[in-house]
Amino acid sequence: MNGERTALVTGGNRGLGLEISRQLAHAGARVILGSRDLEKGKAAAKAISGRGVVVEARQLDMASQDSIRECVAAVTSHYQRIDILVNNAGVMIDDESSDPIHELDVVRETMETNVYGPLLLAELVIPIMKTRRYGRIVNLSSGMGSLTGMGAGYVAYRMSKAGINVVTRVLAAETMGMGILINSVDPGWARTDMGGKGANRTVEKGAETPVWLSLLPDSGPTGGFFHDKTQIEW
Numbered sequence: 399m400n401g402e403r404t405a406l407v408t409g410g411n412r413g414l415g416l417e418i419s420r421q422l423a424h425a426g427a428r429v430i431l432g433s434r435d436l437e438k439g440k441a442a443a444k445a446i447s448g449r450g451v452v453v454e455a456r457q458l459d460m461a462s463q464d465s466i467r468e469c470v471a472a473v474t475s476h477y478q479r480i481d482i483l484v485n486n487a488g489v490m491i492d493d494e495s496s497d498p499i500h501e502l503d504v505v506r507e508t509m510e511t512n513v514y515g516p517l518l519l520a521e522l523v524i525p526i527m528k529t530r531r532y533g534r535i536v537n538l539s540s541g542m543g544s545l546t547g548m549g550a551g552y553v554a555y556r557m558s559k560a561g562i563n564v565v566t567r568v569l570a571a572e573t574m575g576m577g578i579l580i581n582s583v584d585p586g587w588a589r590t591d592m593g594g595k596g597a598n599r600t601v602e603k604g605a606e607t608p609v610w611l612s613l614l615p616d617s618g619p620t621g622g623f624f625h626d627k628t629q630i631e632w
């Protein structure tokens with residue numbers, strides 16, 4: 399890897415975030431593993447550290463503006479850089495029979511963690527990336543947020559994933575030509591707590607394209623939506 403890249407991964411204490419953290423650390427990045435419960439984050443970081451790989455945990459609640467601001471301030475004052483941001487943390491609170499008329503709070507709560515938090519975090523990190531003219535931002539979206547393939551149910555989750563795709567497009571347009579590459583990824587249906595045991599792919603496979611996007615060369619794409627390293631329809 400070109401120099402020691404510093405990567406911040408949100409929701410790193412389990413699931414895809416933990417595996418993305420592990421793969422990035424083994425690729426040579428200094429990984430800051432964000433976790434809303436610091437003790438869980440420390441245990442997860444310890445589990446994937448070792449053999450020359452050190453992963454550090456930081457408290458980071460994506461539903462709290464204060465927590466997001468404090469985390470960015472702490473990481474930048476310590477390392478003066480954030481080269482890679484993986485907006486991985488996410489919730490899926492609703493289901494196929496969700497009823498927004500009675501559960502608008504579910505929509506709000508989902509948007510807080512899946513869209514507003516990632517937007518704020520990216521907005522705080524981009525100026526730091528601009529100073530080095532280097533940055534990679536990977537937003538964990540989903541096929542369920544694709545307008546082309548939109549289906550019924552899960553309205554809060556689907557809205558949030560379509561929303562994070564808007565964040566990707568807007569911020570990519572705003573940073574064009576600045577060495578900052580911002581993309582969305584559909585990791586596929588992976589066997590995590592969210593994906594469930596019946597999912598058709600491993601966490602390793604689910605993490606593969608987010609990690610690939612995190613480590614894109616300078617000539618790589620920006621403003622795209624990817625699945626298995628291939629650009630897909632919005």
Ligand SMILES: NC(=O)c1ccc[n+]([C@@H]2O[C@H](COP(=O)([O-])OP(=O)(O)OC[C@H]3O[C@@H](n4cnc5c(N)ncnc54)[C@H](OP(=O)(O)O)[C@@H]3O)[C@@H](O)[C@H]2O)c1
Nearest residue numbers: 409413414459460461487488538540587588590591592593
């Ligand atoms: N698994 C799939 O099949 C699949 C498919 C498409 C997209 N995705 C997306 O991939 C991402 C990771 O999913 P996953 O399957 O790994 O989910 P998961 O197993 O449910 O893990 C979710 C992670 O997000 C964290 N999180 C939730 N709310 C948070 C908050 N307010 N602040 C900080 N962290 C928070 C959780 O932390 P706690 O432990 O504290 O709850 C946990 O670390 C999500 O954005 C998801 O929408 C997953």
